[in-house]
Amino acid sequence: MTSTQVNGNVPAFLNENPKDRIVVLGVPLPLLERVGLFVLLAAVVVLPMVYDGYDIYEFGKILMYMLAVLGLNLLTGFNGQFSLGHSAFFAVGAYSTAIMMDQLGMPYWTTIIPAAAVCFVAGFLFGLPALRLDGLFLALATFALAIATPQLLKYDGIAHLTGGVQGIVLDTPYPPAWIDSIVMSITGEELSVDRWKYMFTAFVAVIMFAGAWNLVHSRTGRALIAIRDNPLSAKTMGINLAMFKSSAFGVSAMYTGVAGSLFAIMDEYLAPESFTFAEAIKFLVGGVVGGIASLFGAIFGGWFVLEIPNIADLVASSLADYINNPQGLTGLIYGLFLIFTVYVMPMGAAGLVQILVHRISTKR
């Protein structure tokens, strides 16, 4: 066996970052990115100090949706497999957590990891037949899965676990006493449940985001992208297509499933109606609008799916002077928004940012 000699003197280009050459408004791009990342992280930490109640709840939901969208991005954006059925995995995660809390009396925070495992297995298993389906047909199969999900959740055979049509009401996730006492000693106030839920969500979300980041920028991530770009030559490079594609499905389901777990904990209630086809659509819309092969795009996507119905509401109610009961038109406005977004940002927000950076940057 021959081996390439690495004789210590590594070529200079290896350690240079092509982004170093891009300067945006006088600041090198990598620095700008680092500052941006820092600001983002700081925001995640600072938010619960500033906000409480509904506001912090909304921020938590954005992070929750971000995770769900991220899950779909890993599959669709990085691996090129469509799914219109991720509401199913969202449901599996949420119900896993709920059943563990409700039936087994497990504390909420212990349910995340087992729920993630369950979702991974579920995704992996669905990924196996999905291996043989091409893009459009996979979209169709997953579409069917999404439509069938609420019905499956209601099925009498498992109703004693899922609560059937009634759903499950969960216990409030109070913060652990030690955290509460730390917060108390610093601020002199009790830590509100809303703030704690946010902190818990943010903790999980940041860890999962970092994991996704590592995954994408690694051997595994390269393999996933290679499969998307050119499956045949990926195979020739020694990439086990079946293993990677199914695992990608599993990991994707796991991310969306953990989002489901967090959802259950956050809303303290879940019912089959929470996991309809509309939910799967939300994730897809979030993914495409954020930028389907972008991790940071998922943050924007999470925000978008949470806020765009509100914006549609707002637009609708501002029509009240001209039309009777304009609220019936929210669906229409929502649709127009989507089309508009696709026109303006065909590559999603991430793509738009890239183009903008390209426009206003100067190369050294």
Add this chain to the structure above:
Amino acid sequence: MSTGILEVEDVQVRFGGIVALDGVSFTMPEGKIVGLIGPNGAGKTTLFNCLSRLYIPNDGDIRFKGKTILDSPPHHIADIGIGRTFQNLALFSTMTVLENVMVGGHSATRSDFMSNALRLPWRRREEQALRERSAALIDYLGLGDVAHTTVGGLPFGTQKRVELARALASEPELLLMDEPAGGLNHDELEELGNVIQQIRDERGVTVLLVEHHMGLVMSISDKVVAIDFGKKISEGTPEEVQNDPEVIRAYLGTGG
């Protein structure tokens, strides 16, 4: 028949009623360059696809280092030491040159979903080693300037070299090259010839070269196999094959 690093024995491939390969046999001596020539549609690419296990022959056997490769799934072929380049570029178009070459090193690395997501220390060491090794290859093939460029936008000839680098990244003992000279001008061609010979001499890699450019094939090959209509029509040194009347009739043409 002497044994070599690769033995192709009586390989037959049929698509529906069409016979694409009809009992082709030859042997590749270790550390040599073997040229495979034949007209378009003669079955060269089909044979290639058999060697990289993208197709399974209907009949016959292919042995690499004495062991059949027909039991191995396609993604193991890189593992056991066979690398290849494609006739119509098959690069990962959204990735940079460096990343493409690093994918080439996939089979030589081991990290998985879990270790990658957690960024375990050994994985980072492996990644760094792969980066360095890939960089060395990129340097070796003179692609340093474009290492961080997305391959999709590179000129054809450059992409061909990226393919070569990518194939070498798996540290193959046998390298299958499908029309590497296509689209190269004559300076580049000469360089390519040198590179292939270097790969043989410095790295001890055995090369199977499918090429239309007779100048290249005849000048660097140690042995040439000619096929037509899915059958081997000639085998021998470049001179022998070049002068084989059958080859002239079917391939080189009377005018040549």
Add this chain to the structure above:
Amino acid sequence: MALLEIKGLKAYYGQIEALHGFDLELEEGEITAVLGANGAGKTTTLRAICGMVKAGGAITVEGENVVGMSTESIVAKHKIAHVPEGRGTFVRVSTEENLRLGAFTRRDREIEKDYERVYHYFPRLKERRSQQAGTLSGGEQQMLAVGRALMLRPKIMLLDEPSFGLAPIITEELFDILGQINKEEGVAMLVVEQNANLALAISKNAYLLETGNVAMMGPADQIMNDEQVRKSYLGY
């Protein structure tokens, strides 16, 4: 004035300039070969002529500049039939339906008659007339592609690598027929081909492309017999 006249042809794929501004002419009723290595720009040239890539410069057909015109209009108006690389047969429909599609822009009543004309050149297609085109052999598909082009009653045929993937004997047969079509129907042809010998044998003139430029042009027989040219450009 030549039937087809190209001046300063440039072509782009996205940001990349693939052709760097060369001239080319095709006379009425003649066959001209375009030779060169992979990636030299032969295919791009043909695609530019029928409006399938963004082109610069002038492409004049029958005195009209077609740069910027849609493919459909060029085909319909100037009767240019393109036989693309990889044949571009409609694999899901039958042989005869493929032929019918070739005559899609014609409004005359002789379409039925022209099936027989095609079958006259390619009797094998007649046997396979109701077969799904995807099930035809490579050679038959190539014949079908040429036959489909004929159905347009073209003035110009653009042939991209007609020998691609064909056994030599089939290739020879095909080129014989192409020559025959040229003679009998007076169709001008621009043939892009790797197999230089074959192409030169039926051509009057030939162009040698190298990386987006014309490296050489001249009468086909002259190029065929020039040892130096063969060595450096044609690879044997």
Add this chain to the structure above:
Amino acid sequence: MKMLTTTMVSAVALTLAIGAAEARNAPGVTAKEIKIGNTNPYSGPAAAYSAIAKAIGACFDMQNGEGGVNGRQINFISVDDGYSPPRTVEQTRKLVEREKVAFLFQGLGTPTNSAVHTYMNKKKVPQLFVATGATKWGDPKNFPWTMGWQPNYQSEGIAYARYLLENNPDAKIGILYQNDDYGKDYVHGLENGLGAKAASMIIARESFEVTDPTVDSPIVNLKNSGADTFYNISTPKFAAQAIAKNFELNWAPLHLLNSVSNSIGSVVSKAGFEKGQGMISAAYLMDPTDPEWKSHDEYKAWNAWMDEYYPDGDKADSFTVLGYSACKTMIHVLENAGDDLSRENIMAQAASMKNYRAPMLLPGIKINTSASDFYPIEQWQLMRLKGEGWERFGDIIDGAVGSGS
């Protein structure tokens, strides 16, 4: 005046218990305005119900035009939740915490209201007169801030059970129900009402999903089960399908049609009167399309209001009646609260209605609540389809849950 005094006393007691330091009025209440929140499915699969909220809005418009409630204008903020529980949570929290509404009124749907059930009670914000017939809304012990309005689904099931036990104790019942909380509540109601005989009388159950195109297949099964009584728990579209399909199959059991779908205008006439003769249903509201009410004063008032304030509403749609009547109940409660518009008092007033007759309730039906009875309407009257209208028969039936045999 006695009633008023008790109310005052209990309100004061509640206020004291909760802490007298609080401001007198609820958030969202000013000298000129009362903010009321509402969630409704304006989009999505349950959008048909949005007619209720639209009617309520129009009803408050009328009230505001007439000077509001005790000099205060009603600001009715109704937002879309698409019948999606998570969205209900978001919207409700926004209404309570950002819009600072005084309370929520007529939020629609069981899963959606369930999603904010705990929240509202923890926050001590009234979740009044929710627009769903589930039984769980009348649980003052555990959820003192939540109250339903319409009679619950179970009680209607009980009413039918009583009828069957009296008139046909050997009935063989086949059930068609929508596979969700609403359908199952109806089934439970019937089972409770039949008591020990349920197991022997109910011989077949078939469910369907709202996404199913038709209910043909379950009906074929029910017919083949040999049932002679058909308990039809389905929403208007499916109910109309079922009536038509029975007819097509020549199956003529005793058809018990749930009140959700007994509108003459939007169901029975659509399916065809001749196909539904003899059907039995129950009602607590007047059917606006029933000619019987044309000369009734309340109908006339309703009709005039429709014409003026909700002209694009569908007069055949019984949801408009429901919204109107519920709105009137709300106004009644607010009027009773007088100038003490604290959340506690509003809740206390809602929980102390005595024999209140909201307009458009059937004659004889009254609203009664108490600190331990959070079921405002619990009465039904049965009726039978005859010709082109319902013919009510028998007494007003009390269908309180637990009152079955």
Add this chain to the structure above:
Amino acid sequence: MDLFIEQTVSGLATGAIYACLALAVVMIYQAIDHFNFAQGEMAMFSTYIAWYLMDDAGLGLPFWVAFVACIVLSFIGGAAIERIVFAPISDAPVLSHIIVFIALFSMFNSLAGFLFDFTPKNFETPFGHTPFIDGVISSHRVGMIAVTLILLGLIYAFFRFTPIGLAMRAAAASPESARLVGVRVGFMLALGWGLAASVGAVAGMLIAPITFLTPDMMLGTLLYGFAGAVVGGLTSPLGAVIGGFMVGILENWMGTFVVGSQLKLTVALVLIIVVLLVKPAGLLGRVVVKRV
């Protein structure tokens, strides 16, 4: 009568609903090589238009006038959607198209509820609702099956015998080659959308007398329509019709004898996946032979 036979007949009648919609699915698939997830909502909206044209509250036109007018309007609407909404993003990735389908879905659903409210509407049928075979099947259902078969014949003839139909298939399958023979691909796409919208309108008008007309009438139906089209083969109108009938019958059999009514929709899901796995081209679809 025997339960099995009754369920089969009932399945056949429901299957006709799916078959109608499956035809529309095949139509659009042949025309754009894609599914249209908004197809059901478009058909529903078309049906409302027909209702408006016919109903006394609307224009009060006679049935057949409204029928034809609705088909024409749907055609124009479908073609306009292609030209206005899809033509500008023809180069965008498939996912963007799916997002636009979703947008259309939401828009038509919302608009129908807004314009026509949600109370079920009675949709007239020229066949009447009288028993055809007493106690088994009504005249409308028989009429519906007949119209479905006529429609099948028309679509088959269109694709098989007209140059335009041929060109449309060619344009969808290989747009580049189609342009090379002078087919205006953009025009074909618009035409395909228009025709698919028309077929959808006919499907809607046949279905509505049974299911009653509501904005959500196509929600679940579309999935069964997809299932029918997939089972029969997306390239074959005949396959789609047979597939639609099969799904209807299978659904009833499974619901009655095997899994119970709660899992009927899941049956459609499993059917789609199994067929796609075992026979990707469907029962009657043509396998595209590829040669390397």
